Amino acid sequence: MSQSFAGFVGQTVVVDIDGPVVYLGKLASVSGEFLTLEDVDVHNLGDSGTPRERYVVEAKKLGIRPNRKQAQVRLARVVGVSRLEDVIEF
Numbered sequence: 362m363s364q365s366f367a368g369f370v371g372q373t374v375v376v377d378i379d380g381p382v383v384y385l386g387k388l389a390s391v392s393g394e395f396l397t398l399e400d401v402d403v404h405n406l407g408d409s410g411t412p413r414e415r416y417v418v419e420a421k422k423l424g425i426r427p428n429r430k431q432a433q434v435r436l437a438r439v440v441g442v443s444r445l446e447d448v449i450e451f
Contacts, residue, residue, distance in 0.1 A: 366391045366442055373425065374398070375417050375448065376434055377441040381407040383416065384434055385425045385445065394436050401429040421448045 369388045376384040376396060386401030402425045406413055420426075425445070 366396065369442060369444065373445040375420075375441075375443050375445055376439060377413070378434065378438040379440050380438070381405055383413055384432060385417070385420050386427065386429075386432070388442075389431070391436075395433040396436060396439065396442075398432050398434065399430065400425070400427040401432040402427055403429055403432055417445075417448055418450050421445055421450060 366388065370390060372388060373386065374388045376398065378384070382403065382405050384398055384401055384403055386398035389397045389399045391397075402420065404416060406416065409416075411419075
Protein backbone atom coordinates (compact mmCIF):
# COMPACT_ATOMS: atom_id res chain seq x y z
CA MET A 362 0.00 0.00 0.00
CA SER A 363 2.80 2.46 0.80
CA GLN A 364 3.97 2.53 -2.85
CA SER A 365 0.61 3.97 -3.90
CA PHE A 366 1.31 7.13 -1.84
CA ALA A 367 4.85 7.73 -3.16
CA GLY A 368 3.63 10.39 -5.61
CA PHE A 369 2.14 12.40 -2.76
CA VAL A 370 5.36 12.81 -0.74
CA GLY A 371 6.21 16.49 -0.32
CA GLN A 372 2.67 17.61 -1.11
CA THR A 373 -0.14 18.88 1.10
CA VAL A 374 -2.66 16.09 1.54
CA VAL A 375 -5.94 15.20 3.20
CA VAL A 376 -5.87 11.86 5.04
CA ASP A 377 -9.22 10.29 5.90
CA ILE A 378 -9.21 7.49 8.43
CA ASP A 379 -11.84 5.02 9.61
CA GLY A 380 -12.99 7.32 12.38
CA PRO A 381 -14.07 10.91 13.07
CA VAL A 382 -10.58 12.38 12.62
CA VAL A 383 -9.18 14.02 9.48
CA TYR A 384 -5.51 14.95 8.95
CA LEU A 385 -4.38 17.82 6.71
CA GLY A 386 -0.68 18.44 6.19
CA LYS A 387 2.46 17.85 4.16
CA LEU A 388 3.19 14.17 3.55
CA ALA A 389 6.81 13.77 4.65
CA SER A 390 7.23 10.02 4.25
CA VAL A 391 5.60 6.62 3.97
CA SER A 392 7.37 3.78 5.71
CA GLY A 393 6.49 0.54 7.33
CA GLU A 394 3.05 0.90 8.86
CA PHE A 395 2.84 4.71 8.99
CA LEU A 396 2.35 7.89 7.01
CA THR A 397 4.34 10.78 8.50
CA LEU A 398 2.84 14.24 8.11
CA GLU A 399 4.39 17.62 8.94
CA ASP A 400 2.73 20.94 9.79
CA VAL A 401 -0.46 19.03 10.46
CA ASP A 402 -4.00 19.99 11.32
CA VAL A 403 -5.40 17.03 13.25
CA HIS A 404 -9.13 17.67 13.48
CA ASN A 405 -11.66 15.56 15.38
CA LEU A 406 -14.95 16.07 13.55
CA GLY A 407 -16.81 14.74 16.57
CA ASP A 408 -15.78 17.87 18.49
CA SER A 409 -17.44 20.21 16.00
CA GLY A 410 -20.66 20.34 14.04
CA THR A 411 -18.81 20.78 10.75
CA PRO A 412 -19.12 17.93 8.23
CA ARG A 413 -15.86 16.45 6.89
CA GLU A 414 -16.23 17.80 3.35
CA ARG A 415 -17.04 21.33 4.51
CA TYR A 416 -14.06 21.34 6.88
CA VAL A 417 -11.71 20.21 4.10
CA VAL A 418 -13.07 22.73 1.57
CA GLU A 419 -12.73 25.54 4.12
CA ALA A 420 -9.14 24.48 4.81
CA LYS A 421 -8.42 24.68 1.10
CA LYS A 422 -9.97 28.15 0.84
CA LEU A 423 -8.55 29.62 4.06
CA GLY A 424 -5.39 27.57 4.52
CA ILE A 425 -4.45 24.82 6.93
CA ARG A 426 -4.05 25.82 10.57
CA PRO A 427 -1.47 23.34 11.89
CA ASN A 428 -1.81 22.19 15.48
CA ARG A 429 1.03 19.62 15.31
CA LYS A 430 4.58 19.87 13.94
CA GLN A 431 4.44 16.20 13.04
CA ALA A 432 1.98 13.32 13.22
CA GLN A 433 2.08 9.68 12.26
CA VAL A 434 -0.97 7.91 10.92
CA ARG A 435 -1.22 4.12 10.94
CA LEU A 436 -1.74 2.91 7.35
CA ALA A 437 -4.22 0.27 8.53
CA ARG A 438 -6.60 3.10 9.56
CA VAL A 439 -6.33 5.07 6.30
CA VAL A 440 -9.34 4.93 3.98
CA GLY A 441 -8.27 7.69 1.61
CA VAL A 442 -5.53 10.16 0.73
CA SER A 443 -5.87 13.05 -1.71
CA ARG A 444 -3.95 16.18 -2.56
CA LEU A 445 -5.52 19.26 -0.99
CA GLU A 446 -5.24 20.97 -4.39
CA ASP A 447 -7.48 18.24 -5.87
CA VAL A 448 -10.37 19.03 -3.49
CA ILE A 449 -13.24 20.54 -5.44
CA GLU A 450 -14.72 23.64 -3.86
CA PHE A 451 -18.49 23.94 -3.76
